[in-house]
Structure formats: C-alpha cells, structure tokens
Amino acid sequence: MPEKVDTREFRPLKVAIIGGGIGGMSAAVALRRAGHICSVYERRDFDVEVGASLSCAANGNRWLHEWGVDVQAGRPVDLQHLLMRDWHTGEVRNDYDLSGYAKEWGTPYYMFHRRDQLQITHDAAVAKEGEGTPVQVVTDHIATHVDHEAGVVTFENGEKVKADLVLGADGIRSKVREAIGIVAEKKSAPQTCYRVNVSKEKVEALGLDWAADPAIQFWGGYPKNNLSQYYKVVMSPMAGYSLISFYLFMPTEMTNHHEEGFVFAEADLRDVLAGQYSELDPRCVALIKESVERKPWRLYIHQPYKYIVKGRAALVGDSAHPMMPHQSQGACQAVEDAAALGLVFSKKYGGRFTSDVEAGLRMYEKIRHPRATRVQEASKRALENLNERIGFTSLSAPEAALAAKSDKLTVDEMNNYDMHKHVDDEVAKLAQAS
Ligand SMILES: Cc1cc2nc3c(=O)[nH]c(=O)nc-3n(C[C@H](O)[C@H](O)[C@H](O)COP(=O)(O)OP(=O)(O)OC[C@H]3O[C@@H](n4cnc5c(N)ncnc54)[C@H](O)[C@@H]3O)c2cc1C
CATH class of the missing domain: 3.30.70 (Alpha-Beta Plaits)
Known part of the structure; x- marks a missing residue:
C-alpha cells in the first residue's frame, strides 16, 4: 500500500515537567532542542541533597553530547578499570580493563557526582545560548494531581497549569503515576x-x-x-x-x-x-x-508497570521504571527516556505527533517500555547473581551464545542500540499502516 503523505505541520508544544531530577532535566533539554516550550516544576530547591556517584555509561553519555551539554563542567571521572575484590582481604579477584571503552563505544564511561550531572543538564536547559527556547524552572511546587485528559497539573499551593504534554519525572514515589491509575506493586x-x-x-x-x-x-x-x-x-x-x-x-x-x-x-x-x-x-x-x-x-x-502513558501524560525515569541499582542504569535509562521524547516529538516527523500528542506518547511507550523493562528485570536478577551484571567489554562468540540463551543483558545490547533508527523504523511502520 503506498504511504499516505502526512501534511500536518510541526507545532511547538507547551510541556509541563513534574520533577527536576536527572530524568526531568534531561527531558527538558531534549524537548527544548526539539523546538518545544518547557517548564520544570520541582517540589523543593536544588540545595538539599549531597548525593553520591552516578554511572553514566555510553548509552546515556552519548545523549548528553548530542544535546550539547557541557559534560566536562560536571567534573566526570573517566573510568579505566572495574575491580572485584575479596570482602575480607581486598585481594583483586577480577580486573576489567575499561581503557578501550571510549574507542569501542564512542564515548567514555563516566562517573559523576549526582549533583554535578543534575547541574550540567539544568544549565543546558536554562541557558540563553544554544538551540531552542530556554526552559523555565519553578521550584517549591509540589504537584498533587494531574488531569491526564485535559493536561492540567494542580499544585499543593493551589496553582494550576495547563499543558499539551505533562511529564511525570517525579521519581520513585510519583504522584503522576498515581494520577494515571497505576498502582505500584512493590516489595521490600x-x-x-x-x-x-x-x-x-x-x-x-x-x-x-x-x-x-x-x-x-x-x-x-x-x-x-x-x-x-x-x-x-x-x-x-x-x-x-x-x-x-x-x-x-x-x-x-x-x-x-x-x-x-x-x-x-x-x-x-x-x-x-x-x-x-x-x-x-x-x-x-x-x-x-x-x-x-x-x-x-x-x-x-518494583514490578514493571503495564503502561507508562495515558492521555497527555507520560512517565519518565524512576517514576516509569524504578529499578535496583545493580546494573548502574537508573540515570542512563532516564536519559534514554528523555532522548526518545525528543526524537518522537521532533520536526523530522512534521506534525504527525505534535498535532496528536496521544499518538506521540503511544510511540514513546513503544520505544521505551520494552527496553527499560528489560533493564529493570536484569537489575533485579543481578541482586541475586552478580554474573547477571552487564559485562564491560564486547562479548566473545561463546559468551554471546551463552548470553543469548540465558537472556543476560549485555554491554553490546546497551551500547550498540540505535534509537534514531528504532524511532524511524517504528514511525515508518505506522505510516504504512495508516
Ligand atoms: C535526592 C536524591 C538522591 C539520589 N542519590 C542517588 C545516588 O546517590 N545514587 C544513585 O544511583 N541514584 C541516586 N538517585 C537516583 C537517581 O538520580 C535516579 O535513579 C535517576 O537519576 C533517575 O532520575 P529521576 O529524575 O527519574 O528521579 P529522581 O532523581 O528521583 O528525581 C525526581 C525529582 O522529582 C521531584 N519530585 C518528586 N515528587 C514531586 C512532586 N510531587 N512535585 C514536584 N516535584 C517532585 C523530586 O524532588 C526529585 O527532584 C537520587 C535521587 C534523589 C532524588
């Protein structure tokens, strides 16, 4: 069947992002670059937390570069080794060499202080310079309810905001998740x-x-x-x-x-x-x-959720797929969510999704839900079995065969993934079907 030409024109969306963590700030940068008008609403200011290290593997890092974030301002440590030591003696049992990582995967494997990664994405979001409209960041705003059909967010202080697209980047105890009818099933x-x-x-x-x-x-x-x-x-x-x-x-x-x-x-x-x-x-x-x-x-x-979008609302980061820390992928998966939103709602697809936000969010879910769920499940398995952790170099042929059999998450799978192509392919399929 010949593809029908979609003549709808791109239009900038008004986007309300609930939560100014790494997921929310990354989404703000990605959507700003894509031509949208974004506001981030954070429940507190940004000085509360001291934080600890956050891994930024190539699958996250490449987006920071693509968006023009000043990565070096975040004082990253460029990881060269991964050492496994004996609990009692500290003797090294395994030493994975990461010195070839950047060459192999296109960007280094960085270790950030959480606050620094947040700061550099925040700075890219609000900067006067750079592509797109600077993002408005509003602190001391606690979202209490979202009407996902109307796109209206209500805050504890009584204010209301209406947007074309509402993103719930409000972390592990997400209010937006609640508002779109997901009951979190979790166990200690x-x-x-x-x-x-x-x-x-x-x-x-x-x-x-x-x-x-x-x-x-x-x-x-x-x-x-x-x-x-x-x-x-x-x-x-x-x-x-x-x-x-x-x-x-x-x-x-x-x-x-x-x-x-x-x-x-x-x-x-x-x-x-x-x-x-x-x-x-x-x-x-x-x-x-x-x-x-x-x-x-x-x-x-947490059990994976059956869906992560409803109406004009979508979940991003920990609110969409809270995971155990054992694959060091929590922040990277939030960055990938942001990247997917930026691609789906980009000018490349004309007005296909900006004039039908719900269709755009269904596409976002199609791109993100299976991959993020897979990482979430692998993080749970790595809690019980360290061998389930992503390797750090390409797999040899026998290892790859083993991984395929056991469903193990691999570094090849994480870092060879081409989201641009994935979105293109899915949009082409949609165009064929319509
Ligand atoms: C304080 C803090 C410390 C962390 N420390 C580490 C760490 O040391 N190591 C690590 O691996 N990961 C840490 N994380 C988690 C890591 O940053 C996330 O897993 C990952 O980056 C995904 O981020 P996110 O934006 O989805 O969620 P989060 O980073 O949890 O961000 C959610 C944001 O939403 C805001 N928010 C929540 N509810 C509302 C509401 N109702 N209205 C408005 N805003 C709201 C929160 O204040 C927060 O800023 C931390 C997260 C937080 C919030």
Missing part, C-alpha cells in the same frame, strides 16, 4: 544500602591513594562461606576526584530504616558498619570511618 528488597562520601584529603592522609584511581571497585557481592552476597561495597571517585563515593550494601534485616528511596537523615557510623562489616578489608573500613554525608537508601523491588 532483601538488601539495603547506605551512601557515604570520603574527601580526597582523608584518603591521602591515610596513604590509601589507590582509592582515588579512576575505577569502580567492588568488595563482596557474591556468597563466600557464611558471608551473604547482600554484603557489597561499591567505591569510586567522583566530582573531579575530590570525593570518593561509597555504596554500602547489606542484608535488609541489618537496618532500622524503612522508608523507600533517598532519605536525608544522617546515619550513625555504627549502623553503617553493622554486621559483617566488622570483617571487611580493614583498609576499606578505615576509609568508611572517615566518611561524611552518611545517608540511608532503602531499596524496594
């Missing part, structure tokens, strides 16, 4: 976490300079004698090497913190070094004792 994870940071000066004073190597270093994470795999330390430098970030995982029964997500209360060092942390490599313990900004991060396992 058997593993919980503390995030702590150590200054470079403390590292140097202890003479443990290797802690600031451009590497992610893991201790534990696999069962050993009477040590459960839920004991795991993940350490990496961030913020231009000025801080070393630690994620300290342990079995959930070791903690008194129950509220899901990121909590701002400072945790006691005794809580952080509970249970079999007494047996951890003493050099690592010495570093943790010097830590500041010790915060609990309570983890829950």
Whole structure:
C-alpha cells in the first residue's frame, strides 16, 4: 500500500515537567532542542541533597553530547578499570580493563557526582545560548494531581497549569503515576544500602591513594562461606576526584530504616558498619570511618508497570521504571527516556505527533517500555547473581551464545542500540499502516 503523505505541520508544544531530577532535566533539554516550550516544576530547591556517584555509561553519555551539554563542567571521572575484590582481604579477584571503552563505544564511561550531572543538564536547559527556547524552572511546587485528559497539573499551593504534554519525572514515589491509575506493586528488597562520601584529603592522609584511581571497585557481592552476597561495597571517585563515593550494601534485616528511596537523615557510623562489616578489608573500613554525608537508601523491588502513558501524560525515569541499582542504569535509562521524547516529538516527523500528542506518547511507550523493562528485570536478577551484571567489554562468540540463551543483558545490547533508527523504523511502520 503506498504511504499516505502526512501534511500536518510541526507545532511547538507547551510541556509541563513534574520533577527536576536527572530524568526531568534531561527531558527538558531534549524537548527544548526539539523546538518545544518547557517548564520544570520541582517540589523543593536544588540545595538539599549531597548525593553520591552516578554511572553514566555510553548509552546515556552519548545523549548528553548530542544535546550539547557541557559534560566536562560536571567534573566526570573517566573510568579505566572495574575491580572485584575479596570482602575480607581486598585481594583483586577480577580486573576489567575499561581503557578501550571510549574507542569501542564512542564515548567514555563516566562517573559523576549526582549533583554535578543534575547541574550540567539544568544549565543546558536554562541557558540563553544554544538551540531552542530556554526552559523555565519553578521550584517549591509540589504537584498533587494531574488531569491526564485535559493536561492540567494542580499544585499543593493551589496553582494550576495547563499543558499539551505533562511529564511525570517525579521519581520513585510519583504522584503522576498515581494520577494515571497505576498502582505500584512493590516489595521490600532483601538488601539495603547506605551512601557515604570520603574527601580526597582523608584518603591521602591515610596513604590509601589507590582509592582515588579512576575505577569502580567492588568488595563482596557474591556468597563466600557464611558471608551473604547482600554484603557489597561499591567505591569510586567522583566530582573531579575530590570525593570518593561509597555504596554500602547489606542484608535488609541489618537496618532500622524503612522508608523507600533517598532519605536525608544522617546515619550513625555504627549502623553503617553493622554486621559483617566488622570483617571487611580493614583498609576499606578505615576509609568508611572517615566518611561524611552518611545517608540511608532503602531499596524496594518494583514490578514493571503495564503502561507508562495515558492521555497527555507520560512517565519518565524512576517514576516509569524504578529499578535496583545493580546494573548502574537508573540515570542512563532516564536519559534514554528523555532522548526518545525528543526524537518522537521532533520536526523530522512534521506534525504527525505534535498535532496528536496521544499518538506521540503511544510511540514513546513503544520505544521505551520494552527496553527499560528489560533493564529493570536484569537489575533485579543481578541482586541475586552478580554474573547477571552487564559485562564491560564486547562479548566473545561463546559468551554471546551463552548470553543469548540465558537472556543476560549485555554491554553490546546497551551500547550498540540505535534509537534514531528504532524511532524511524517504528514511525515508518505506522505510516504504512495508516
Ligand atoms: C535526592 C536524591 C538522591 C539520589 N542519590 C542517588 C545516588 O546517590 N545514587 C544513585 O544511583 N541514584 C541516586 N538517585 C537516583 C537517581 O538520580 C535516579 O535513579 C535517576 O537519576 C533517575 O532520575 P529521576 O529524575 O527519574 O528521579 P529522581 O532523581 O528521583 O528525581 C525526581 C525529582 O522529582 C521531584 N519530585 C518528586 N515528587 C514531586 C512532586 N510531587 N512535585 C514536584 N516535584 C517532585 C523530586 O524532588 C526529585 O527532584 C537520587 C535521587 C534523589 C532524588
């Protein structure tokens, strides 16, 4: 059947983005570049949180570059190694060389301080320079309700905003998700976490300079004698090497913190070094004792949602696919969501989606839901089995065959993915069918 020519013209959309985290800010940049008028509504200001490290693998990093974000201003650490260490002795059991990563995948594997990644996307969103209309960022606005048919957002202070497109980038306890009728099915994870940071000066004073190597270093994470795999330390430098970030995982029964997500209360060092942390490599313990900004991060396992769009509203990032941290893909998947929105609502497809926002959101869901769900499921599997974690180099032929059989998520799958082509192909199929 010959393709019918779509004569509708592109029109800029008014976009209301609820939540100014990495998902919301990335969506603002992507949609600004695509020619839309965006406002971000954040429930607080941006100075509350100290945060810890965020991985930005090539599948996320490439979009920051494509959007012209000043990535270097975010003081990224260009990771060169991934070391797996023994819990008790710190002896290196595996060393994955990442020095060829940028050459292989087109961009480096960066480690950011969360606050820095947020800052650079925020700056790109609001900058006077650069393509598109500068984004309006409104703080101290808590969204309480969204009418997804009318595109109306209501805030706790009584204000209302009407938009052509409403994005729920409001994180793990999303109000927008609730408003589009999704009931989150979740259960407590058997593993919980503390995030702590150590200054470079403390590292140097202890003479443990290797802690600031451009590497992610893991201790534990696999069962050993009477040590459960839920004991795991993940350490990496961030913020231009000025801080070393630690994620300290342990079995959930070791903690008194129950509220899901990121909590701002400072945790006691005794809580952080509970249970079999007494047996951890003493050099690592010495570093943790010097830590500041010790915060609990309570983890829950979420079932994937059946849908992530309804009417004029769509979910982005953690609100759409909250995942365990074990593939280090939470932020990258939020960035990919943003990229998909920017492509679907781009001038390339004329007015096909800007004059039919609901059709555009169905396309967004088609592009994002299967891939994000796959990463979400793989993150859950990696909680129980470290071998399920994405590898860091291309797979050899036998490994690839094994991965295909076991459904393991691979680095090839993550980094070879061509979203431009994916969207083009799906839009072409739609045009054929109409
Ligand atoms: C404070 C904080 C600290 C984090 N620290 C880490 C970390 O150390 N390591 C890590 O791997 N990941 C961390 N994350 C999570 C990581 O940033 C996300 O998994 C990922 O970047 C996806 O981001 P997101 O934008 O979807 O969600 P989030 O980063 O959770 O952003 C959601 C935003 O929406 C805002 N919001 C929520 N509800 C409303 C509402 N009703 N109205 C208006 N605004 C609302 C929140 O204040 C927040 O700014 C953190 C997230 C937060 C919020």
